[in-house]
Amino acid sequence: xxxxxxxxxxxxxxxxxxxxxxxxxxxxxxxxxxxxxxxxxxxxxxxxxxxxxxxxxxxxxxxxxxxxxxxxxxxxxxxxxxxxxxxxxxxxxxxxxxxxxxxxxxxxxxxxxxxxxxxxxxxxxxxxxxxxxxxxxxxxxxxxxxxxxxxxxxxxxxxxxxxxxxxxxxxxxxxxxxxxxxxxxxxxxxxxxxxxxxxxxxxxxxxxxxxxxxxxxxxxxxxxxxxxxxxxxxxxxxxxxxxxxxxxxxxxxxxxxxxxxxxxxxxxxxxxxxxxxxxxxxxxxxxxxxxxxxxxxxxxxxxxxxxxxxxxxxxxxxxxxxxxxxxxxxxxxxxxxxxxxxxxxxxxxxxx
Ligand code: SF4
Numbered sequence: 001x002x003x004x005x006x007x008x009x010x011x012x013x014x015x016x017x018x019x020x021x022x023x024x025x026x027x028x029x030x031x032x033x034x035x036x037x038x039x040x041x042x043x044x045x046x047x048x049x050x051x052x053x054x055x056x057x058x059x060x061x062x063x064x065x066x067x068x069x070x071x072x073x074x075x076x077x078x079x080x081x082x083x084x085x086x087x088x089x090x091x092x093x094x095x096x097x098x099x100x101x102x103x104x105x106x107x108x109x110x111x112x113x114x115x116x117x118x119x120x121x122x123x124x125x126x127x128x129x130x131x132x133x134x135x136x137x138x139x140x141x142x143x144x145x146x147x148x149x150x151x152x153x154x155x156x157x158x159x160x161x162x163x164x165x166x167x168x169x170x171x172x173x174x175x176x177x178x179x180x181x182x183x184x185x186x187x188x189x190x191x192x193x194x195x196x197x198x199x200x201x202x203x204x205x206x207x208x209x210x211x212x213x214x215x216x217x218x219x220x221x222x223x224x225x226x227x228x229x230x231x232x233x234x235x236x237x238x239x240x241x242x243x244x245x246x247x248x249x250x251x252x253x254x255x256x257x258x259x260x261x262x263x264x265x266x267x268x269x270x271x272x273x274x275x276x277x278x279x280x281x282x283x284x285x286x287x288x289x290x291x292x293x294x295x296x297x298x299x300x301x302x303x304x305x306x307x308x309x310x311x312x313x314x315x316x317x318x319x320x321x322x323x324x325x326x327x328x329x330x331x332x333x334x335x336x337x338x339x340x341x342x343x344x345x346x347x348x349x350x351x352x
Contacts, residue, residue, distance in 0.1 A: 001191045001192070001194065001195045002226045003017075003022070003197075003198075003226045003227060003228060003229055004018065004019050004226070005018075005195060006018060006195050006196065006197040006198070006229055007169070007171075007195050007196055007197055008020065008197075009125050009170055009171070009172055009196075009197055010123065010125065010170070011052060011076045011078075011097045011098050011125050012075075012076030012077075012097035013076065014051060014052075014076060016172065016197050016229045016230055017172075017196075017197030017229045018197075020229070021255075021256075022223075022228060022229060022230065022231055022250060022255055022256075023051035023052055023229065023230040023231070024049055024050055024051050024052075024230070024231060024232075024243060024246040024247065024250070025050060025051060025052035025053060025054065025078070025199070025230055025231070025232050026045055026050055026053060026054070026232060026239035026240075026242040026243055026246075027053065027054040027055070027056075027080070027232070027234075027239060027242075028041050028042060028053060028054070028055045028056075028239065029041070029238065029239055031056075031058070031062065032055040032056060032057060032058070032062035032065050032066070032069070033059075033061040033062050033065045035065050035068050035069060038055060038065070038069055039068075039069055039072045039073060041239065042069070042073045042075070042077070043072075043073060043074070044240060045239050045240055045243050046073065046074055046075045048240055048243045048244060048247075049243050049244075049246075049247050050075060050239075050243045051075060051076075051230075052075060052076050052077075052078055052098070052230065053073070053075060053077060053078065053239075054077075054078035054079070054080055054100065055069070055077065055078070055079060055080065056079075056080045057079050057080060057081055057087040057088075057091060059087075060086075060087070060090070062087070063079075063086075063087045063090035063091055063094070064090060064094070066079060066090070066091050066094035066095060066096055067094040067095060070094060070095035070096070071095070076097035076098065077095070077096050077097060077098075078096065078097065078098040078099070078100055078127070079091035079096040079098075079099055079100065080100045080129075081099055081100065081101055081102075081106065082102050082105050082106065083105050083106060085106060085108070085111035085112070085114060085115055088101070088115045088118075089114065089115065089118055092115070092118045092119055092122050092124050093118070093122070096124060097124060097125065098124060098125040098126070098127055098172070099115065099119065099124060099125075099126050099127070100126075100127040100129045100174075101115070101126060101127070101128060101129065101159075102129055102130075102131060102134055103128060103130055103135075103136050103155050103156070103158070103159040104130075104131065104134030104135050104136050104137075104155070105134060107136060107159075107162075109162060112162055112163070112166070113166050116163060116166040116168045117166070119168065119170065120167075120168060120170075123170070124170070125170045125171070125172055126163065126168070126170065126171055126172070127171075127172040127173070127174060127199060128156055128159045128160065128163070128171060128172070128173050128174070129174045129176070129199075130152050130155045130156045130159075130173075130174065130175050130176070130186075131176050131177070131203060132148055132151075132152055132176070132177035132178070132179065132182055133177075133178070133203075135151055135152065135155050136155050136158070136159075139151060139154055139155050139158060147182075147185075148177065148179070148182045149175075149177075149181075149182040149183075149185035149186040149189060150186075150189070152175045152177065152182065152186040153175065153186050153189050153190045153193075156173050156175060156190060157193075157194075160173070160194070160196065171196050172196065172197050172198070172199055172229075172230070173190065173194070173196045173197070173198055173199070174198065174199040174200070174201065175187055175190055175198075176201055176202065176203040177202070177203065178202065178203050178204040178205070180202060180214060180217060180218040183202050183203075183218050184218060184221055184222060187200060187222050187227050187228070188222070188225065188227065191225075191227050197229035197230070198227060198228055198229055198230075199228075199229065199230040199231070199232065200219055200222055200223075200227065200228035200229075200230070200231055200232075201215070201219070201231065201232040201233065201234055202214060202215050202218040202219065202233075202234065203234055204234065205218075205233070205234050205235065206235070206236060207235060207236035207237055208235070208237065211233070211234070211235040211236060211237070212233065212235065212245055215233040215234070215235070215245070215249075216233075216249055219231065219233070219249065220249070220253065223249075223250070223253050223255060224253065231246050231249075231250070232246070233245045233246050233249070247259055257292070258290075258292050259287075259292055260283065260286035260287060260291055260292050260293060260294075260295065261293070261294040261295070261311075262279060262282060262283040262286065262294075262295055262296075262297070263294065263295070263296040263297070263298075263308060263310075263311055263314075264276070264278075264279035264296070264297040264298070265296075265297070265298045265299045265303075265304060265307065265308075267299045268299065270299060270300040270302060270303070271299030271300055271317065272299075272300070272317065272318065272319045273299065273317030273318070273319075273322075273336070275297055275298075275299050275317065278297050278315065278317070278339075278340065279297040281340060282295055282297055282315075282340070282343065282344075285344055285347070286347070289347075289348065289351065291347055291348070291350070291351045293312040293313070293347070293350055293351070294310065294311045294312050295311055295312065295313055295314060295315075295343075295347065296308030296310075296311035296313075296314030296315070296325075297314065297315050297317075298314060298315065298316045298317065299316075299317050300316060300317060300318060301316040301317075301318050301323045304316035304317070304323075304325075305323065305325045305328060305329075305330065306328060308325065308328065309327065309328025310328075311327075311328075312326065312327065312350060313325070313326050313327075313331075313343070313346055313347060313350060314326075315339055315340075315343050317336075317339075319336075320335070320336050321333055321334070321335060321336060322334050322335075322336055322339035324339075324342060324343055324346060326346075331346070
């Protein structure tokens with residue numbers, strides 16, 4: 001099912017699925033009962049572009065923290081519930097806008113019915129969050145001959161039936177695994193047979209470039225197949241890094257238009273300047289000033305101007321002097337010490 005054809009689901013004051021843009025989400029890395037720190041982290045992530053944030057509910061202290069957290073943040077909060085349905089009831093009454101349930105550890109129908117009834121009353125969505133590491137063991141035993149990705153899909157379908165039997169349809173699905181191929185196949189398979197919106201992500205992907213590369217390798221084919229209505233890149237890092245990585249990935253796939261593009265050359269023996277720090281400072285400047293254009297930072301004028309011709313503006317380095325170019329054409333020569341300031345001035349002129 002194409003992402004635009006998925007069902008539209010309301011999460012607080014925003015919508016996911018259907019024609020709505022892909023939403024970016026992350027998860028707090030702090031215990032939920034540490035309320036002030038959690039609020040700070042959620043607000044920092046929201047300022048960076050998070051549309052939704054999730055917190056874990058491990059105990060009653062966490063569950064009762066939700067009310068104060070919700071009252072001090074500006075984006076919808078998702079609560080992650082495992083094992084104890086009572087945590088879900090408290091979270092819903094406290095203002096959570098979406099509840100994530102794991103079919104692997106919350107499958108008593110009477111308990112699910114209680115959650116569903118309250119979710120209906122409070123207009124709260126439920127994400128059926130299937131994870132290959134905690135599949136429903138009844139399904140695993142019953143279909144032991146099936147491949148993992150099929151078991152993941154089957155777990156989601158079985159749980160959807162339970163919720164639909166209680167006349168509940170405000171559903172989002174995730175089908176995660178730490179195995180890239182299982183994840184891709186599960187989402188592709190599921191999207192052929194259902195129009196519920198999908199939260200996509202690769203779980204436990206790792207840290208820094210390890211996690212980023214694995215997640216991008218997994219999520220790009222899905223996004224290019226028009227699969228996925230919300231996205232999380234799960235990293236062993238601060239959640240703020242997850243938000244920035246999601247934005248960059250979506251932008252590079254033309255799915256997050258209002259964001260700057262920075263091109264910088266890999267450098268070679270011709271390069272006589274410190275390109276990486278110039279590129280970093282330029283990207284920071286573009287992001288801080290919301291200038292959504294393409295800028296090239298190149299190591300030499302010999303090839304830099306031509307190679308950076310798709311950029312709106314660029315800087316080509318040289319010993320003691322730099323060249324500012326626009327759309328692949330020479331604009332002016334500037335001293336090395338003034339190069340960035342001159343570039344930033346021209347960038348702001350383009351913005352206005
Ligand atoms: S732009 Fe110049 S310095 Fe950079 S890689 Fe190309 S030739 Fe080398």
